[in-house]
Amino acid sequence: MFGTIKMAPQEEVDSFDYLPGQFHFIKLYRGKNLPVEEHPFTISSSPTQQGILASTIKTSGDFTTTIQYTMPGDLARVQGPFGRFCxxxxxxxxxxxxxxxxxxxxxxxxxxxxxxxxxxxxxxxxxxxxxxxxxxxxxxxxxxxxxxxxxxxxxxxxxxxxxxxxxxxxxxxxxxxxxxxxxxxxxxxxxxxxxxxxxxxxxxxxxxxxxxxxxxxxxxxxxx
Ligand SMILES: Cc1cc2nc3c(=O)[nH]c(=O)nc-3n(C[C@H](O)[C@H](O)[C@H](O)COP(=O)(O)OP(=O)(O)OC[C@H]3O[C@@H](n4cnc5c(N)ncnc54)[C@H](O)[C@@H]3O)c2cc1C
Structure with a gap:
């Protein structure tokens, strides 16, 4: 199973500075006793798409099985970009x-x-x-x-x-x-x-x- 989360900054920015293929670390704050852990995920959107960062996540272990409970309005802390795969x-x-x-x-x-x-x-x-x-x-x-x-x-x-x-x-x-x-x-x-x-x-x-x-x-x- 997999799903895509899309994240937008709380303050308006024109674009995000990253290269296609790079990754970021995401920490989700979702309440409901869901784990607050930092995990690396690729930025699957393109830098040409303004105002949005997306990551497509596959269920593979303890944290990723909770991705399906992420809801619109939940908060994310994003750190990046990292990597040279581009x-x-x-x-x-x-x-x-x-x-x-x-x-x-x-x-x-x-x-x-x-x-x-x-x-x-x-x-x-x-x-x-x-x-x-x-x-x-x-x-x-x-x-x-x-x-x-x-x-x-x-x-x-x-x-x-x-x-x-x-x-x-x-x-x-x-x-x-x-x-x-x-x-x-x-x-x-x-x-x-x-x-x-x-x-x-x-x-x-x-x-x-x-x-x-x-x-x-x-x-x-x-x-x-
Ligand atoms: C640079 C980078 C980019 C990434 N980009 C993406 C991305 O775009 N999308 C994405 O989905 N993932 C991506 N990943 C992987 C993602 O970070 C991991 O899948 C995620 O952190 C796993 O967290 P978890 O707690 O769900 O899994 P964990 O519980 O930590 O499990 C990790 C791995 O161990 C295996 N495992 C867990 N429990 C068992 C068990 N009992 N027996 C055998 N094996 C077990 C799981 O199959 C899983 O592969 C990326 C990783 C890196 C380093």
Whole structure:
């Protein structure tokens, strides 16, 4: 299960100064005996969206299971932005390959939203890996971005536990599947990865073995 919380400052500001893909620490004050803890979450909105910071949060443990009880009007203390997982920090004009596992889509989604607004013309291939179709976050919005055509985006969904009528990629993502879609020009692309530990442990060495230079492999870890 997942949900998105949107936060606006109590005093009016024109825009927030952050890069797409960065994260912040959020502390929620919601009363009702709900925990007041600070946790890191990606800013899944785009800096082009004025006056709002959004984070999309997946239920994974004690704190995140309480996200569903967050109500309009609850207060949040936000500290940030942090992180360097952002394509704007690597301005080489190479095509990009985004690889997301589960909720690891959030920083990549922020970048895609920003790219669409900024008129980015590079090709972006997104591999989005989930267990089931129901786990796919942002499906409709990704479809809209692909269809609109203002961003040169192609999304490849990969499911490890698909329904019988699933017509897309099945299993886990690996170097072989990536190469099938990218062809031989892997060393000419920038790779951005965010996903579960196991996925990153497999894919980063796969990319190195396929000849992608270290400087073109960028990743964000949601785990220690
Ligand atoms: C830079 C960064 C960005 C992030 N961005 C996002 C984001 O955009 N969206 C998002 O949803 N998350 C994001 N996260 C992860 C998020 O911070 C954590 O999921 C959250 O802090 C977990 O808090 P919790 O108290 O709910 O989980 P905890 O209770 O602390 O559990 C943490 C992990 O341990 C596992 N776990 C808990 N209990 C058990 C158990 N009994 N047995 C086995 N495993 C268990 C859970 O599966 C969970 O993955 C981000 C993390 C970082 C570092």
């Amino acid at each position: 394509y704007l920090l690597h301005p080489q004009k190479r095509d990009m390959v985004f690889i997301a596992g589960g909720v690891g889509i959030t920083p990549l989604m922020s970048m895609l939203r920003y790219m669409q607004d900024a008129g980015e013309d590079r090709r972006v291939l997104l591999f989005y890996v989930n267990k089931t179709r129901r786990d796919i976050i942002f499906h409709d919005e990704l479809h809209e971005i692909e269809k609109a055509g203002s961003l040169n985006l192609e999304v490849i969904y990969v499911l490890s536990r698909p329904d019988t009528d699933w017509g897309g990629e099945i299993g886990y993502l690996n170097g072989k599947k990536i190469q099938r879609y990218c062809g031989n020009g892997l060393a000419d692309k920038e790779f951005y990865l965010c996903g579960p530990q196991q996925m990153m442990r497999q894919l980063i060495p796969d990319l190195r073995n396929l000849g992608v230079p270290e400087s073109q492999i960028h990743f964000e870890k949601f785990f220690l």
